[in-house]
Amino acid sequence: MSGTWVLPTRSGEHVVAPAPHGAGLVRVHWGARGGAQPAPAPRRTSFETPLDLLPLEATALGTRSAHAAELVVRRADGLRGARLRPAGEVTLTVERDAHELRAPFTDEVAQVDVELVLRSSTTHDVVTKHAVVRNRSPHAVELLRCWGGAFTPPVGPGARIGTLTGAWSREFTEAVVDLPVGTFGLGSRQGLTSHGASPVVTVRARDDRESRATGTYAVALAWSGSWRLQVETVPFTDHVRVSGGPDDESGVVTLPPGGSVTTPGLAGLWVPGGADEAAQAWHAYQRTLARSTGSEHRPVVANSWYATGFDVRVEHQLALADAAADLGAEVFVVDDGWFRGRTCDRAGLGDWEVDAAKFPGGLEPLIAGVRERGLCFGLWVEPEAVNEDSDLYRAHPDWVHRAPGRDPVRLRHQLLLDVGRPEVEAWVLATLRRLLTRYGISYLKWDLNRAVTDGGAAVPGGDDWSWRHTQAYHRVLDALRAEFPHVTVEACAGGGGRIDLAVLARTDVVWPSDETGPRDRLAVQHGFLSAYPAWVMSSWVTDELDVLDREPVSVDFRCVVAMAGVMGLGGDLLRWSPEQRARVRELVALHRSVRHVLHGGLVRRHGTPADPEYAVQYTGEATVVVLAWARPGRPATWRVPLGDLPAGTRLRARGGDPGSSPVFAAEDGLVVTWSCGDCDVLVLDRV
Secondary structure, rough: OOOEEEEEEEEEEEEEEEEEOOOEEEEEEEOOOOOOOOOOOOOOOOOOOOOOOOOEEEOOOOOOOOOOOOOOOEOOOOEEEOOEEEOOEEEEEEOOEEEEEEEEEEEEOEEEEEEEEEEEEEEEEEEHHHHHHEEEOOOOOEEEEEEEEEEOOOOOOEEEEEEOOOOOOOOOOOEEEEOOOOOOEEOOOOOOOOOOOOOOEEEEOHHHHHHHHOOEEHHHEEEOOOOOEEEEEOOOOOEEEEEEEEEEOOOOOEEEOEEEEEOOEEEEEEEEOOHHHHHHHHHHHHHHOOOOOHHHHHOOOOEEHHHHHOOOOOHHHHHHHHHHHOOOOOOEEEOOEEEEEEEOOOOOOOOOOOOOOOOOOOOOOHHHHHOOOOOEEEEEEOEEEEOOOOOHHHHHHHHHHOOOOOOOOOOOOEEEEOOEEEEEHHHHHHHHHHHHHHHHHOOEEEOOOOOOOOOOOOOHHHHHHHHHHHHHHHHHHHHHHHHHOOOEEEEOOOOOOOOOHHHHHOOOOOOOOOOOOOOHHHHHHHOOOOOOOOHHHHEEEEEOOOOOHHHHHHHHHHHHHHHOOOEEEEHHEEEOHHHHHHHHHHHHHHHHHHHHHHOOOOEEEOOOOOOOOEEEEEEEEEEEEEEEEEEEOOOOOOEEEEEOOOOOOEEEEEOOOOOOOOOEOOOOOOEEEOOOEEEEEEEEOOO
């Protein structure tokens, strides 16, 4: 194995070369083009091997020992570790804008093969990597850790790490960790990505001046089950090691003889700028994952939950649909409470048949009525969950995650199905296929309202329960997209409990949080947009009060918060006053008129929601949209510098002058000055 391989991105390049002693690939350069330099010989002692201080692309326990490894192998006969060596030539395939590198390795003693795969594209700034692990031995092989490699940003010594953490209804809270030395980790053991942390980190130099020079690095994991990311500093070197994959404390993957597994993808990006440039780079990459970003799968949704709860009645639903159509909604979604036995949260989950008591004529009359009002029809489901008071559980109590001999842990009066079992996966797919086929549904909201607590224990050798469950979830989503391409799928897990790159690649919209109080929700959305795009960010206008930030807001404020992503109506529409309805109708129409900019433009955040004034800017080819929010007592007039626009650009406010001062060109770009109440929407067209 010899040579140097360049994986170009839109803004830079990722360069790798053979590691010494045939021990894999080493990162030579990651950053601006033309910056590759021969790696200096690491300074080591007799306590370190020659490989321990190198920025290797992927490592196995047994190949090096001083620092963490991404692959930990234990064979059934007791052999532990893998000493990987080249098993063939590295190949670099170039097809138009895409580059793919494949590097094969093997351990002849353990009889384990590993193929490392790296991909890049000049259309975005992300490099992805994963590994395929194969067992050639006559023994079963346990993968105590099975991650697809690591990224080594050259920002050390130490690093400043940006994270998104929180809790239920407080998701995507930005936090910064200063790591001079040691290891920082975050993740989930809940069988889903969780509300507590999002699987993405940014990494910058600790010194501000050095940070501006090196730019921003970030790493994200494409995995929707239990997971872990860790950032490890290597003392007295310039690189920091970021690795991650499925959680290795709560699960083990066992490969039978001849078996193989593909690790989840790890995505790394570099941009020369700061946080907003990194966000824009993530959005550009996520655009390549989406089947579309247009309005066909991002309609204005009216959802019935806050208006009805479990009390679902045809006449009431049609009255809500009347109001939704009048306000400009495009889809009407019936939430929880429509299926057999569902009068509260203690019964019915698993019995996905229409409740005859609530719908004597079936669901068809309601669907017909919704369509007569010019709306498409959608339905809420929670197919992974089951109540013990259900026919499904009575017939298949063995289908749930549970530990033999232990009373199962109940949350929200429900248990979770072990979807990783083939018969359960088949049942979930058949159930959803039947609903989508019979009722002509165009919008499906897939929810999950509790964590997995007894994962896989009822299945012999079920240590890989999170892998199996997550892979089955992905397969069902893939099948639905292939069979029902017209159906918009919204991913929800009690809010933002299951959002990652793998979910974004398989669904159209995600529900970031159950918090719909407008000021609290604005804070959630601020963090969300730092790593995920506006075109997937479902956001509703509701009547809910804020929990943390109790400053009063107008109806306009609620609407403009919802306009920042995929706008929806979730309040009790029949209780809104004529004045409220009139204003909501105007703002829904405005959202629909600029939706292509909100979902397709470059996103830049100005300040934070805690500031006296806060704005989010969406820059399209011909139009710039600025959504702005203010706090009581802020100055009467304020200014927003419009980034992403060159000096001299001329813009005209749609609908007239937004304030006493027009938009003007400045040496450092454009600055807009205007007055507003507690919020405003500014639409600027290029002249």
